Amino acid sequence: MTSDVTLCECFARDGLQHEPQFVPTATKRALVERFAALGFPRVEATSYSNPKVVPQFADASELLKSIERKPGVFYKATCANVKAVERALADLEAGSGANEISLLVSATESHTRKNLNRTRAEQWRNIADTVAAAGGRFRLVGTISVAFGCPFEGAVDPARVLGFVADLAAAGADEVVLADTVGVGVPRQVKHLVSEAVKLAPRVGVHLHNTRNTGFANAYAALEAGATVLDASVGGLGGCPFAPRATGNISTEDLVYMLHGEGIDTGIDLAALITVAEWLEGQLGRQLPGQVYRAGTFAPVAA
Amino acid sequence: MTSDVTLCECFARDGLQHEPQFVPTATKRALVERFAALGFPRVEATSYSNPKVVPQFADASELLKSIERKPGVFYKATCANVKAVERALADLEAGSGANEISLLVSATESHTRKNLNRTRAEQWRNIADTVAAAGGRFRLVGTISVAFGCPFEGAVDPARVLGFVADLAAAGADEVVLADTVGVGVPRQVKHLVSEAVKLAPRVGVHLHNTRNTGFANAYAALEAGATVLDASVGGLGGCPFAPRATGNISTEDLVYMLHGEGIDTGIDLAALITVAEWLEGQLGRQLPGQVYRAGTFAPVAA
Numbered sequence: 001m002t003s004d005v006t007l008c009e010c011f012a013r014d015g016l017q018h019e020p021q022f023v024p025t026a027t028k029r030a031l032v033e034r035f036a037a038l039g040f041p042r043v044e045a046t047s048y049s050n051p052k053v054v055p056q057f058a059d060a061s062e063l064l065k066s067i068e069r070k071p072g073v074f075y076k077a078t079c080a081n082v083k084a085v086e087r088a089l090a091d092l093e094a095g096s097g098a099n100e101i102s103l104l105v106s107a108t109e110s111h112t113r114k115n116l117n118r119t120r121a122e123q124w125r126n127i128a129d130t131v132a133a134a135g136g137r138f139r140l141v142g143t144i145s146v147a148f149g150c151p152f153e154g155a156v157d158p159a160r161v162l163g164f165v166a167d168l169a170a171a172g173a174d175e176v177v178l179a180d181t182v183g184v185g186v187p188r189q190v191k192h193l194v195s196e197a198v199k200l201a202p203r204v205g206v207h208l209h210n211t212r213n214t215g216f217a218n219a220y221a222a223l224e225a226g227a228t229v230l231d232a233s234v235g236g237l238g239g240c241p242f243a244p245r246a247t248g249n250i251s252t253e254d255l256v257y258m259l260h261g262e263g264i265d266t267g268i269d270l271a272a273l274i275t276v277a278e279w280l281e282g283q284l285g286r287q288l289p290g291q292v293y294r295a296g297t298f299a300p301v302a303a
Numbered sequence: 304m305t306s307d308v309t310l311c312e313c314f315a316r317d318g319l320q321h322e323p324q325f326v327p328t329a330t331k332r333a334l335v336e337r338f339a340a341l342g343f344p345r346v347e348a349t350s351y352s353n354p355k356v357v358p359q360f361a362d363a364s365e366l367l368k369s370i371e372r373k374p375g376v377f378y379k380a381t382c383a384n385v386k387a388v389e390r391a392l393a394d395l396e397a398g399s400g401a402n403e404i405s406l407l408v409s410a411t412e413s414h415t416r417k418n419l420n421r422t423r424a425e426q427w428r429n430i431a432d433t434v435a436a437a438g439g440r441f442r443l444v445g446t447i448s449v450a451f452g453c454p455f456e457g458a459v460d461p462a463r464v465l466g467f468v469a470d471l472a473a474a475g476a477d478e479v480v481l482a483d484t485v486g487v488g489v490p491r492q493v494k495h496l497v498s499e500a501v502k503l504a505p506r507v508g509v510h511l512h513n514t515r516n517t518g519f520a521n522a523y524a525a526l527e528a529g530a531t532v533l534d535a536s537v538g539g540l541g542g543c544p545f546a547p548r549a550t551g552n553i554s555t556e557d558l559v560y561m562l563h564g565e566g567i568d569t570g571i572d573l574a575a576l577i578t579v580a581e582w583l584e585g586q587l588g589r590q591l592p593g594q595v596y597r598a599g600t601f602a603p604v605a606a
Contacts, residue, residue, distance in 0.1 A: 148603055155605040184601040186564030187523050212601070213513070213557035213594045214564070217520040220490050254516035261489030261517070291516045298487040298515070300451055302458040 005259065006042055006229045007266055008205070009035040009252055013044040013078060015237035016056050019284075025059040029066045034276060035234075036070040039268040044076045044231070045098060048084035061087065065096040074139060076100040080116065081126060085133040092137060100139040103130050103173070107144055107161050110152035111181075115145060124167065131172045140175070142168030143207065147178040147193065148185030158193055166200045175203040175229060180218065183211020187221035194225035205229025208250050210236060210289065215250040216258060223264075230255060235277045236289030251290030253277055261300050270297055308562065309345055309532045310569055311508070312338040312555055316347040316381060318540035319359050322587075328362045332369045337579060338537075339373040342571040347379045347534070348401060351387035364390065368399040377442060379403040383419065384429060388436040395440055403442040406433050406476070410447055410464050413455035414484075418448060427470065434475045443478070445471030446510065450481040450496065451488030461496055469503045478506040478532060483521065486514020490524035497528035508532025511553050513539060513592065518553040519561060526567075533558060538580045539592030554593030556580050564603050573600055 012032050016023055028046070035043045045067065051058035060077065067075065077098035079085045091097030105123050106112040112120050127142070134140060147161045165176045178193055190206065197204045206222040208215045208231070219230055236251030253273045259266050270292075277293035287294075315335050319326055331349070338346045348370065354361035363380065370378065380401035382388045394400030408426050409415040415423050430445070437443060450464045468479045481496055493509065500507045509525040511518045511534070522533055539554030556576045562569050573595075580596035590597075 149601055155602055157605070182601075183598065184603045186561055186603055188565050189603055210516070211594060211598045212560055213519050213554065214561050216516050217523040217561060220520040220523065251516065257515050258489055258517050258520060262491050291514060295486065295514045298452055298485075299458055300487045300489055300492055302460070 004228050005223065005264055005266060006205075007040055007252065007255070007268060008042040008044055008076065008229060008231045009040045009234065010044040010207075010231050010249055011035070011233045011235070011237060011252070013047050013057075013076075014231075014249055015233040015235070017047070017054065017238065019056060022056060022058075025063050025066065028059070028063050031276075032063070032067050032075070033070075036073045038272050038276075039266070041072065041267070042074040042076060042100070042229075044078075044102075047078035047080075048087045049078070049080065061091050064091055064098060065094070067096075074100040076102060076141065078102050078104070079130060079134075080104055082129050082133045085130050089133070089135070089137060098138065100141060101134065102141040102143050102177070103127055103168075104143050104145060105164060105168070107146045107156045107164060108150040108153045111146045111150050114152065127168070127171050140173050141177055141205075142171070142173030142175070142201075143177040143179055144168070145179045145181045148180040148189050149182065151182050158189070158196075161193055162196050162200065165197045165204075169201040173201065175205060176201040177205040177207050177229065177231065179207035180209055180215075181207075183209030183215065185218050186214055187217050190218045190221040191225045194222050194227045198226040203228055205231065207231040209238075209248060210250045216254065219250060219255060220258070234273065234290070235280050235293070237280070248289060251277070251288070251292070253292045254290055257292045257297060263301070307531050308526065308567055308569060309508075310343055310555065310558070310571065311345040311347055311379065311532060311534045312343045312537065313347040313510075313534050313552055314338070314536045314538070314540060314555070316350050316360075316379075317534075317552055318536040318538070320350070320357065320541065322359060325359060325361075328366050328369065331362070331366050334579075335366070335370050335378070336373075339376045341575050341579070342569070344375065344570070345377040345379060345403070345532075347381075347405075350381035350383075351390045352381070352383065364394050367394055367401060368397070370399075377403040379405055379444065381405050381407070382433060382437075383407055385432050385436045388433050392436070392438070392440060401441065403444060404437065405444040405446050405480070406430055406471075407446050407448060408467060408471070410449045410459045410467060411453040411456045414449045414453050417455065430471070430474050443476045444480055444508075445474070445476030445478070445504075446480040446482055447471070448482045448484045451483040451492050452485060454485050461492070461499075464496055465499050465503065468500045468507075472504040476504065478508060479504040480508040480510050480532065480534065482510035483512055483518075484510075486512030486518065488521050489517055490520050493521045493524040494528045497525050497530045501529040506531055508534065510534040512541075512551060513553045519557065522553060522558060523561070537576065537593070538583045538596070540583070551592060554580070554591070554595070556595045557593055560595045560600060566604070
């Protein structure tokens, strides 16, 4: 198994996206800076969404401007369209933007329409336009939603997903992330898709949800198959509006526990990360899906 | 990956062991019969524990007598000592006993003392005595507790665990189950221990807890390494008194979801199993650790 794994802490974007309460910019800033300090090489910081649609990220520019940067860390922002890229560029030119952006496609027509309000043909024109607008100024991550199953269409043809991986790479993506948006995937799917995707894209990651308790088995299978980027969210927060009873992303601290047990040096301070989950539980006033922060850490393999 | 997997539904024993309320015998009987009807080839039914220590199983004989048997199904009872085996034998001779019993050892001295109130030397004399008392009348499962880590001693030497596997096989165990009693194990441990254990015992199983969200990745790794028996508990109930904040066993319905997704035909009716988890949630009045019963099932791989 590879030891070259990049963990992307997604809490500040995916974890917060559906929190009804606006989280103050100062709190977001503190969290993003904390994640970088804990050792994450990549932190998903915000989304250049339309503030009317996602008010949680109305402070995207303000937040990115406030963050004290740690050298070598990539701060990612989601950019769903050309307008978002133009905002990201303006912030970059002012010296305070994201240095990585993610572009979104959906694997199915129905999810494209409901999530991005586009047809599939339009989503590919949008990708071409956003890549052109980005002008090579950002590291580009192409994310394929519902790659392992769609809440509207059911099973998704893996050949179509792999075609999209190739299309994103051809469009200029430095990395392609396969997202199990509604948490339905199983290890053999992950193994198949990742092992083929690594032949088509410069770098392949997975964005997994633990909705049906397959998330960590899927992460393990993804690493076995050659994925080198894993998204996760502290406490296991985050989710999808089309899967309302669903648990969110795989929890970062639980993933780090497993990876350290596997002998993979993530460079992340697990004990300190657990204190963030504990703090979040207090802030949100509810038990989080993550488990290591409750059970405590352990070193199952003697050093 | 093997398609020869025996799932053992442990709810009626491990799931109930620490429930403070006594569950009526009729309810236990209905559950055990339901599990058999749903397709489980093996159902852990009860434990011949000392009723003063574990009052939940004071009705072991009465329960086993009441159960209408399904041909081909193994009904397992835990037997911690000779006295327990004598009770199991008496029930068997009356035509209503368990046809499989599990014998217990712990991988560490401290856990042996605290869990079984014996030294390690005594526990091996106890194994010899219980096997002799069983007289070849039962299928014998040897279970090794804290095989992946001990709450008192930390990391456990895998060579010692493998020595115990060989000892149990030599003592007459038809199967050896490696138990992650406090849910600390990681896939590489599971892979190593299982792949070596299958060389030493006629059949190897794993009993996994999802305490740190590694349970399903561990189940996947166990199957890859040649395990052919997986314990699980509907709803993910059960636990260990020495890990009080811990989630219990891996949830059966989530495991079945993953296995069916992997293309493994367990013979179990997942939709009906989900209704059992839903019913249990209502009975216990709390959300269970299992996730598929909340999120709903899905067929991620087209038939």
